[in-house]
Structure formats: C-alpha cells, structure tokens
Amino acid sequence: MELFREHDLTLQQYNVLRILRGQQSNAIKVSDIAERMLDKNSNTSRLVDKLLVKGLAERTSCPSDRRAVDVIITEHGLDLLAKIDPLLEEWENKMSATITPEEAESISALLDKMRKSDNN
Template structure:
C-alpha cells in the first residue's frame, strides 16, 4: 500500500524528498506501534526494552547511566527514570561506581536476561514476517540508504 493511500492524501507531495520524509515518519510510527504491541504483555515500554538490550550487550560488565543515555535510540528518554522502573521490576541492579562515586553502574539481572530471551522469540517472528516483504539484500540496502540520509 502506498503512503498516499495510508494517510488518505489525494494531492501529490511537493517533492520526492517530502514524500520520503512523511513515509519515514509514518513507517517509524508503524514499527513502534508494532513493537509496543509485542512488549505490552511483558509490561515494558520501547525505551525500557532499549535499556535492557543495551545492558545485555555489555553483560556481565556494568554500564554507567551516562553511557546508556548515549546509546539510547530515543535521545529524549530519561535514562535514570527508566532505570528506576527497571530496578523496581527487578530486571536491573544499580550500584555506585567504585571508581567514581558520582557515577552509577547498572547491570542486567538474570530475570532481565530471561525476559529478553522470551522477547527474542517474538522478535524472530516479527523478523520472519518482514522477510516476506523484503529480501535480506533489500533490507541491507535500505539500511545503508538510511545511514546515508543521517550522514
């Protein structure tokens, strides 16, 4: 389905770049909604899921909150608040950094790792659905184009 059909736009876009911008924003929101639906039964938000994935990537090493903030997909997220919520759910541990008492180290717990493992199954299913729409080469090429757009 075209972006024009999806947003019920009858008039043409001013330029192909305007169409691209609208299409990227619409598609980004569509993907976010799809991911939110997958995460809802686990009680996680997209931002909390992002933090857990960052921590899993560094496991078993702790990560400073400032480093998590730098790596977040959503740069407007409040990492400290997200970590507080994940601590309350017992998905991460927060400790004072031994080398810098002003810094805070965060590490994912076994419970957090187990939750991500369960979510990986759903992510694999989502990826399989996308394989029916794009080949791996097309997905790689699209990703490269998006990288160029941000360069």
C-alpha cells in the first residue's frame, strides 16, 4: 500500500507498531507480539529489528526472563502512527463507500478461504 511505503513501513511493521501502542507504554515480549499478529507467517523478530533500526521501537531487558527480549514503542513510533492513522481511516472510508456490504462479505469469505489453504 502506497500509504505505508511513503512512511518507509510495511503492513506487517505497521501491525507491530499498533500492537506496541496497544500496550500503553508497557513492554511486551517478541513472542507475545507474534501471537497477536494478523499475519501469523510474519517473521516477528525481523520486523521488530527493522523497527528498532528506524527508531520506532526500543528493546528492554525482561526482568523475569533474561533470555527474553521486551519491546516498547518510542515517541517517534507513536508520532508516526498519529500521522498514518487518519490517512488510513480516510482510505478505509473511501473503500467502504465503493464496496457494498455483500461484496465485503464475499471478499472476506475469499480471504478466509485463501488463509485456510495457505495453512495446509
């Protein structure tokens, strides 16, 4: 999607940032992020590494498990989401205005079918 490319993000990286924002400044383990991902086939560790390089997330050590890595969103990451969210909402509104509820249901069913065949 062009919107994400303009901000040097992928859809999966955006998903990770939204998960991190949902933690409300509480750190989360990479394994917990992976469980919450929309795309279960994503390499979450690699996605987090890219967000770290971009300064959108930070690593912290996990006090309860020194082998685990906790991740937290940075102010820069929150600022970027604040820019993208209204643009994405505008795009979604345009899409929903051109697709009937029946068409949306058909698309959803087809996507579910594709996901099921991908997992087999």
